[in-house]
Amino acid sequence: MDSIMAQTLNEIAVDSPGRINLIGGHTDYNNGYVLPAAIDRKIAFRLKKNGSAQMCHIQSKGYGTPLRLNLQKVEKSSVEWENYLLGVIAGIQKLGHSLKGFDCEIESDLPIGSGLSSSAALECGLASGLNALFELGLSKLEIITLSRRAEHEFVGTKCGIMDQFSSVYGKSDHFIFLDCSNLHHTYVPASMGPYELLLLNTNISHQLSDGQYNSRQDECFEAVAQIQKQHPRITSLRDVDLDLLSSCKALLTDIQYQRALFIVQENQRVVDAAEALKSKDIEQLGSLLYACHEGLRDLYDISCPELNFLVDYAKEQNYVAGARMVGGGFGGCTIHLVHGDHMESYIKEISEAYKREFGIDLGAFPVRTSNGTTLRKLSDAAL
Numbered sequence: 218m219d220s221i222m223a224q225t226l227n228e229i230a231v232d233s234p235g236r237i238n239l240i241g242g243h244t245d246y247n248n249g250y251v252l253p254a255a256i257d258r259k260i261a262f263r264l265k266k267n268g269s270a271q272m273c274h275i276q277s278k279g280y281g282t283p284l285r286l287n288l289q290k291v292e293k294s295s296v297e298w299e300n301y302l303l304g305v306i307a308g309i310q311k312l313g314h315s316l317k318g319f320d321c322e323i324e325s326d327l328p329i330g331s332g333l334s335s336s337a338a339l340e341c342g343l344a345s346g347l348n349a350l351f352e353l354g355l356s357k358l359e360i361i362t363l364s365r366r367a368e369h370e371f372v373g374t375k376c377g378i379m380d381q382f383s384s385v386y387g388k389s390d391h392f393i394f395l396d397c398s399n400l401h402h403t404y405v406p407a408s409m410g411p412y413e414l415l416l417l418n419t420n421i422s423h424q425l426s427d428g429q430y431n432s433r434q435d436e437c438f439e440a441v442a443q444i445q446k447q448h449p450r451i452t453s454l455r456d457v458d459l460d461l462l463s464s465c466k467a468l469l470t471d472i473q474y475q476r477a478l479f480i481v482q483e484n485q486r487v488v489d490a491a492e493a494l495k496s497k498d499i500e501q502l503g504s505l506l507y508a509c510h511e512g513l514r515d516l517y518d519i520s521c522p523e524l525n526f527l528v529d530y531a532k533e534q535n536y537v538a539g540a541r542m543v544g545g546g547f548g549g550c551t552i553h554l555v556h557g558d559h560m561e562s563y564i565k566e567i568s569e570a571y572k573r574e575f576g577i578d579l580g581a582f583p584v585r586t587s588n589g590t591t592l593r594k595l596s597d598a599a600l
């Protein structure tokens with residue numbers, strides 16, 4: 218970055234990765250722990266100054282007509298994908314920075330809406346590219362924060378901080394143990410021996426998902442409000458342990474108790490998973506993934522038959538260490554820890570079984586951990 222600032226730059230390329238979250242389901246918006254990693258699938262940007270004071274053109278391959286933009290007039294669009302980018306530009310301007318005309322080409326190999334966080338990759342990639350091109354001097358944390366705000370304010374998705382954080386802070390061959398309450402983070406080597414990461418996409422999205430996602434958040438926050446009656450200093454489920462939760466059981470509805478119990482247990486599982494990784498105990502790591510899935514299914518109640526089928530299938534195979542559903546629930550993806558020697562045959566067999574059961578094609582994406590946002594001078598190595 219420093220070398221980039223030292224010279225006048227007219228053109229830059231940015232690689233902005235997606236992310237997976239190994240474990241830590243729904244803990245981020247409860248100020249808890251997560252264990253994500255940036256992955257080797259990304260959105261690539263080419264950005265160049267175009268000499269204009271205020272006109273910009275942004276073209277994303279596969280997304281039809283380019284976005285033509287006057288920097289004097291950055292407003293929400295009726296075209297969904299444009300809002301992620303407009304929100305970032307508006308956020309940069311809101312911080313008091315001025316931009317000039319630029320052209321941007323975007324190309325992605327990230328599957329969209331599959332829980333790999335293409336939206337955060339899109340936001341953080343543009344923010345990082347503009348930061349370098351116009352020498353704005355934004356810190357990584359500012360990039361993350363303004364990107365998240367873009368998604369909240371321009372798109373309307375109340376996402377936690379994990380997605381943007383992982384896309385920017387990812388490190389090859391590592392997971393990020395992240396405390397969402399204060400963004401304190403450490404890197405945990407992703408040493409999983411012969412085991413590799415596989416993401417399977419159910420290719421279904423039950424209509425329930427958005428409303429249920431918000432209602433799970435509400436139930437967690439209501440549980441905290443009840444617990445506060447006895448423990449005023451508790452501000453999130455992150456501050457609650459199992460003893461405290463059972464002592465407050467009478468204050469909570471059954472549903473609130475179940476949601477809270479899942480989050481309290483899940484926070485502990487993330488801590489345990491980081492330890493299991495450090496000691497290369499992949500069997501223990503896999504059991505934690507299965508336990509996480511059971512909690513999401515039975516206590517958090519956001520699974521569905523298609524997700525359960527994939528995780529149950531994984532349990533039957535001795536070369537799969539663990540699996541769980543990921544993301545908002547009621548569809549989307551599962552993550553699997555699969556022995557590399559069996560990856561190809563596993564994908565084939567589970568895809569056939571899934572098709573027989575549900576008549577739907579399964580999406581399969583083996584993924585590896587990668588570095589976070591990378592800036593490149595065009596035709597140069599990474600800066």
Ligand code: ADP
Nearest residue numbers: 277280297298325329330331332333334335336
């Ligand atoms: P996820 O982040 O899990 O992939 P989201 O629903 O949060 O799913 O974000 C997906 C949305 O992000 C897409 O519907 C689209 O609007 C936008 N998006 C993702 N990738 C691109 C891209 N390459 N170009 C333009 N818009 C994109």
Ligand code: MG
Nearest residue numbers: 334335336337
């Ligand atoms: Mg997203």
